[in-house]
Amino acid sequence: MRKKIAILFFLMILILNSIGINTYAVEAEQLQSKSAILINADDRQILFEKNINDKMAPASITKIMLLVLISEKMDKNEIALNQEMTISKNAAGMGGSQVFIEENEVQTVESMLKAICMRSANDASVAMAEFMYGSEEGCIKAMNDKAKELNMNDTSFANVTGLPDPNHYTTAKDIAAMTSELLKYNYVNQYSTTWMDSIYVGKNKDSEQVLVNTNKLINYYDGLIIGKTGYTNEARYCLSAAAKRNDTTLIAVVLGCDDSKIRFAEIQKILNEGFANYKNLIFHKKGESISSSTVYCGKEEEFNVVSKENINFFTNSNCKVDDFKLEYLIEENLKAPLSADSPVGKLILSKDNQILGEYNLYPEKNIEKLSFIKFYFDNIADKILK
Incomplete structure (x- = not known):
């Protein structure tokens, strides 16, 4: 039994250290x-x-x-x-x-x-x-x-x-x-x-x-x-x-x-x-512009992509931002209308090939659909005239 407890203890230490968390120095006693x-x-x-x-x-x-x-x-x-x-x-x-x-x-x-x-x-x-x-x-x-x-x-x-x-x-x-x-x-x-x-x-x-x-x-x-x-x-x-x-x-x-x-x-x-x-390492703050993306049939051709929460990771004092990998996955061929409350992609946070968190990404604001007449003159009619 003691051998099993010791093995579990050392496994716990290895896991904590692998994601950057130290054991605490103060003893309860x-x-x-x-x-x-x-x-x-x-x-x-x-x-x-x-x-x-x-x-x-x-x-x-x-x-x-x-x-x-x-x-x-x-x-x-x-x-x-x-x-x-x-x-x-x-x-x-x-x-x-x-x-x-x-x-x-x-x-x-x-x-x-x-x-x-x-x-x-x-x-x-x-x-x-x-x-x-x-x-x-x-x-x-x-x-x-x-x-x-x-x-x-x-x-x-x-x-x-x-x-x-x-x-x-x-x-x-x-x-x-x-x-x-x-x-x-x-x-x-x-x-x-x-x-x-x-x-x-x-x-x-x-x-x-x-x-x-x-x-x-x-x-x-x-x-x-x-x-x-x-x-x-x-x-x-x-x-x-x-x-x-x-x-x-x-x-x-x-x-x-x-x-x-x-x-x-x-x-x-x-x-x-x-x-x-x-x-606490903060990679992106809640509401800040993370990137931009194009949208079809919208009143705007581009929109800012944001997170509705801080994208961060709590770790030991020796870690730095460069130790982590951030992968941005934004949907392709997005079409208006887009809601600021509907995700358009996600950000994957990882370290040493271990995924630490996934965060939904959203449009910064609602993107309204372009009216048919406006879409016609801005796209189809313009091409015909040319």
């Missing part, structure tokens, strides 16, 4: 956090793990999912930063971290976002939940539905704040997944990476609440783009953070740390190792 993970944000490839499927209390990291729902609604123009809401008794009475909003006072979405992202305010979180879904319960259902959509199979939300509850738990792996989802949007990034700000609360807006971000990484970690801390006696000190350097974006999560210094130190350690060992 070296970390004091109870659970930790590092992933590539683009494809959620796991680069490092420690007890990533252990169900644990997430504390205020819970609010990442709330921010996902807020971002979705902003993206659909269902809510806006300057929209106002009236604070309920329920929201104003929330304990724990808060900005001391009062019952019946009027607040804006932007002020509540600042309070959630920077102070991790429970009262602001409940206020936003009620504003978006009519009740906290409605928002909790939406959070759990979104968790299922993201395949967060070991997650159960019982509130929007992260306050202790036996039915409120998640895992490092699931937290990384919802952090990756939040990165699809940029509505909250500026608040998550702002060190200090303030909002005015109270019915007369006569009380200034100075907000100091709970995420100290803002001040000294290069490339940090988002982060959310959490703490309760049950969860201990937690943190989920994403950082970007050049074209590489990594997400790290640590849970169950004994003090705040440990969570910041271990997040940095994990991220640093990731950036030292891996990088």
Whole structure:
């Protein structure tokens, strides 16, 4: 049995090295956090793990999912930063971290976002939940539905704040997944990476609440783009953070740390190792012109060919673009009309004769069919006259 395990292990190393992925330098036993993970944000490839499927209390990291729902609604123009809401008794009475909003006072979405992202305010979180879904319960259902959509199979939300509850738990792996989802949007990034700000609360807006971000990484970690801390006696000190350097974006999560210094130190350690060992090579960016192609019977004779996604590959830091082969296969004798949503070819990415990915290619825009009269005069009539 040991011999079989050893053979499988070395085969795994050979496969990983053949496509340019190194083994990770940090050992799980070296970390004091109870659970930790590092992933590539683009494809959620796991680069490092420690007890990533252990169900644990997430504390205020819970609010990442709330921010996902807020971002979705902003993206659909269902809510806006300057929209106002009236604070309920329920929201104003929330304990724990808060900005001391009062019952019946009027607040804006932007002020509540600042309070959630920077102070991790429970009262602001409940206020936003009620504003978006009519009740906290409605928002909790939406959070759990979104968790299922993201395949967060070991997650159960019982509130929007992260306050202790036996039915409120998640895992490092699931937290990384919802952090990756939040990165699809940029509505909250500026608040998550702002060190200090303030909002005015109270019915007369006569009380200034100075907000100091709970995420100290803002001040000294290069490339940090988002982060959310959490703490309760049950969860201990937690943190989920994403950082970007050049074209590489990594997400790290640590849970169950004994003090705040440990969570910041271990997040940095994990991220640093990731950036030292891996990088994301981008061959073509989403929407950029890759090549051009001719089309018959169209109002235009040529059109630009694009991809609807980044064409990239996550690999070790020693690889370079020239190590890869890109083969462009565009259909011949294309006829109008062409839809921007229908593929006209594909790009095959390979390395050392191993196919790593295939990507559909599309027209940059719809190509309309030339009218018969226009086609006649531009082609047939012109030839007759000649």
